[in-house]
Amino acid sequence: MMEHKQSPVSFDQSNLMDNLPSIGDDNEVTLETRNFSPAHLLFKIESFSLLSENGIDKIESSEFESNDNYKWKLIIYPNGRNTVDGANHVSAYLAVENVSNLEAGWEFNAVVSIFLFNHKLDKYVFKKGQRRFHIINLEWGFSKFIKKETLMDPRNGYLVNDTCVFGAEVFVVKNKRIRECLSILKATNSYKHELEVSKFSELENEWYSEEFNAGDHKWKVSVYPKAKGNGAQPGIQASIFLHKVGFSSGKKIKAHFSICMKNKYGKASSKRLANHWFSASSSSYGWPSCILVADIIDPYKGFSVEDHCIIEVEISIQAVLRGLP
Template sequence: MDEKMMEHKLSLVSLDQSSLTSNLPSIGDDNEVTLETRDFSPEHLLLKIESFSLLSENGIDKIESSEFESDDNYKWKLIIYPNGRNTEDGANHVSAYLAVENTSNLDAGWEFNAVVSIFLFNHKLDKYAFKKGQRRFHLINPEWGFSKFIVKETLTNPSNGYLVDDTCVFGAEVFVAKNKGIRECLSFLKVTDSCKRELKISKFSELENEWYSEEFNDGDHKWKVCVYPKGIGAQKGSHVSIFLHKVGFSSSKKVEADYSICMKNRYGYVYRKSNNHWFSASNRSWGWPGFIPIASMKTSGFLVEDHCIFEVEISIRAILRSIP
C-alpha cells in the first residue's frame, strides 16, 4: 500500500459507491459535513503516524505536520489531536485541523477563502475517506477543521481498516479561492447642502465648438460644465446643448447626483432644467442636447451683450466605491 500511496497512483476497488459508503464506518459526527471517499491520495500532504498506540502512553496529545505549501503559495500545517482538541467538543474523538503558517509575512488585514479537505486512509478498502469544508481564514481565525473528525474507538479498531500494524495515514488538501471578484461599498448620503456655481459665457455668438467651464469642487468631487452653443447631434443648429461633466474617479466608482442648471433673463424669468444621474468613469457626462432653443437666447432676453449667465446646483445622493 505504501508504494501506491506515495506514488499517488489510482487504486480501484470492486465495490460501487453505494456499497462503499454503507460499509465504511462513519467518520465523526460533524453533521454539517458530508463524508466522501476517493481512490487517489491528497495532493498537498501525507502524514504517516506509526506506533499510534504509544501516543497516549507517552502523553502526546497534539501532532503537527511539517509546513507545506498549497498551490497558491500559502503555508500550512496539519494538526492532529489524538485525544480530541478539548473535552467539550472533541471528547472520545480524534480532532483534525489545518492552520495557516507564517501569518506575520502576510499583508496586514489579510484574509482569504479556502476549500479545506482532511483525509484518513482506509487500508482495508484501499480508499481515502475525507471531510471537506469551506472557510474564510483571517488573522483572528487562522485555523479550521473538525473537532470530531473520527471517533477514536473507530480509528483504533483494526477491523475498520484505518489503523493497521498500529499505523495510520492522514492527509490534507487546501485550495484557496482566487479572489477576482468585485468588492464595493454603496453609501447613501443625507443631503443637507448643495454645491452652487454661477458661470458666465462671454462672446457667446462667436463660439464655434464646445465651451468648458473651469473645474469646481463639491467636497471631494470635481465637476465641469460643457456647453455647445450651436448644439450637438440631432439638436445641432436648433438648440443650445448643456452637459454636466464629472472630473476624475479615484476610489469612487460611481456617484449619484441631483443637479439642475438654470438661466435668468433680463426680465427676471428663470429657465431651469433638473436631472438625476449615476456618473461613472464610462459615463462621465449627462445633460440636455436640447437645453434651450438658440433663437430664444436672444428673443427671450437670456443673451445680454453677447454673454449669458447660468447657475449650476449639485447635490450628491450616493457614492459607490471600491473596497480592498
C-alpha cells in the same frame, strides 16, 4: 471490500465505516473514499498509543504549500480539541500559516480535505468541505473526525502496528469577484456654483468652464451654442451638459442636479433637472435642446449682458459606488 467511488459513502455498506466521523461539524461536509493519495501532505504517526501516555494532546505537521502559494499545516488532537469534544474522538484541523505575508484584508475560500488511510480498504477515507478563511478564522476542520476507539482498534484497518497515516489537500478557489461599497449620502447637502460665459455671440464651437468642486468631486459644464446631440436644432437651440472630471475605473457617483441660465433681473430660464449615475463610461449628462438661442441674445430678456451669460449649477451627491481593494 468496498467499491471505490467519489460520491458520499453510505455508512451501512461496511462496518469499517461505522462511527468514523459524524457529519455534524458542518452541513456541507461530505465523507468519501478514493484510491490515490492526498496531493499536498501525508502525515505518518508512529506509536500513536504513546501520545496519551506521554501527555501529548496536540501534534502539528510541517508547513506545506497548496495552490497559489498559500501555506498550511495539519493539526491533530489525539484526545479531542477541547472538553466539549471529550476524549472519545480525534480532532483534525487545517490552519493557514504565514499570514503576516498576506496582503491586508486578505480573504479567500478553499476546498479542504483531511484524509485517514484504511489498510483493509486500501483506500483513503476523507472528509471534504468548503470554508472561508480570513484573519479571525485561520483554522477549519473536524472536532469529531473519528471516534478514538474506532481508530485504535486494529481490526478496523486505520491503525496498523500502532501507526496511522493522515493526509491533507487544500485547493484555494481563485477569486475574481468585484468588491464594491455603496455609500448613501444625505440629500440635504447641495452645492451651487455660478459660471460666466464670455462673448457668447462669438462662440463657434463648444465652450467649457473651468473645473469646480461640489461634494469633494470635480465638475465642469459645457455649452454648445449651435446645439449638439439627438433632437437638437443647430443654430436655434443651445445645448448644456454637466461633466464629472477625473473618474477612476469602477467608481460611480449618483447625482441630482439642475442647470439654468440666469438673467440680469435675477430670474432664471426654465430650470433643467436630472438624476444620473456618472461613471468613466458615462461621465456627462445634459440637454441637447436646453434653451433657445434667440432667448439668450434677446436684450429684453436679459440673459446676455454685454455678451456675457451666467449659468447656475446646483449639484446634490446622493450616492457613491466605489471599488474595494
